[in-house]
Amino acid sequence: MSIATYISMMRILFCTAALIATSTAAIAADPMAPPATATLIEGWQQADGTRVSAVQITMAEGWHTYWRAPGDAGIPPQFKWNGSRNLNAVSVNWPTPELFSQNGMRSVGYSNQVILPLSVSAKRHNKPVHLKLNLEIGVCKDICVPQTLTLDGVLNNQNAIPTPAIAAALAERPFTAAEAGARGATCSMSPSEDGLNITAHLNVPPTGSSEFVVIEAGRPDVWVSEAAVSRNGNMLTAQAEIIPNGTGAFAVDRSALRFTVMGASHAVDIRGCAPS
Known part of the structure; x- marks a missing residue:
């Protein structure tokens, strides 16, 4: 058996076991409470017109999510900006993650809460940017659950004063x-x-x-x-x-x-x- 085939089989088994365990674990906790929630932080506008904002992900106690390169056991996050208006481009700034060990494999991500700063370029700098985001992530505790977080907000702040929470997250980059x-x-x-x-x-x-x-x-x-x-x-x-x-x-x-x-x-x- 090749290494690639082995890796694929392990990932399928890992995800299957997680999905089987999901319903039991969710019922044992709170079936109405998602393991992760997200909010949009508006931020400020830079001299070149770039808007700095952020996505704040808050996880239930004991849960974690993944970095852009999640490791062998992780699920890479997917950002989908379909439906946004006056949006030219978005780049995500990633704070330094931490390491997790699960089922004998290591993964890379964040626990409790993470703020992901965004650098947002508008098509027209003097107009508001309407952001619509479907963020597909994996969240894990004893099991892993795929989750889609939906955000909808307007960036219209032309103030140049940095938002402390976003500035702190930017300072945590490698x-x-x-x-x-x-x-x-x-x-x-x-x-x-x-x-x-x-x-x-x-x-x-x-x-x-x-x-x-x-x-x-x-x-x-x-x-x-x-x-x-x-x-x-x-x-x-x-x-x-x-x-x-x-x-x-x-x-x-x-x-x-x-x-x-x-x-x-x-x-x-x-x-x-x-x-x-």
């Missing part, structure tokens, strides 16, 4: 490579049974104990395994496997690779790698 004193990354790739093996050498000072590296391939149709990590001085080595969802040849753009190093003290976001 450091950039420059801010952390990182000096670049190199990586090598070789064929594997199901895709490509990647070995990345990240020249980054220590981020604290229990360092964990998430590798993102920069394309949604590709899965990257949990990385094996080792350190020698300021050189952090991460080894993983990149596996496409489909079959046939595929390519990985080195400039699109993204490495998030998370340690006990802080996290670092490193973009791209040169050939080693």
Whole structure:
């Protein structure tokens, strides 16, 4: 059995077990109370016309949701802005997540409450932006439940004063490579049974104990395994496997690779790698 087939079977079994357990768990708690709710925080407007707002997700006690790269056991969030008006583009700013262990697999996400700052570009800067969002997330406790959170609101505040809660969430983002004193990354790739093996050498000072590296391939149709990590001085080595969802040849753009190093003290976001 190939690794890709094994991973697919494990995910199917994991999700099936979660769905079977969902009805029992929901009844045991409060059948009328969703495990997560969301609100829109309006925020402020920057000098270039970009509006800064945020989605606040609040989870019931003991529940957590997932980061943009959720790990082996997670469900990636999906943002759908259909029906929004005067909206040109939206980018999500992700605070540093935490690690969870469930059913022998690790995942990456947030517990209790998280504020996800949004950078919103309008088609017409002097007009309000009407946001409609369907946010599809997974929320987990002893089991995992898919949930769709629906938000509808208008961004019309032209005040330039930052909203404290959003500003605090922005301050919780991983450091950039420059801010952390990182000096670049190199990586090598070789064929594997199901895709490509990647070995990345990240020249980054220590981020604290229990360092964990998430590798993102920069394309949604590709899965990257949990990385094996080792350190020698300021050189952090991460080894993983990149596996496409489909079959046939595929390519990985080195400039699109993204490495998030998370340690006990802080996290670092490193973009791209040169050939080693």
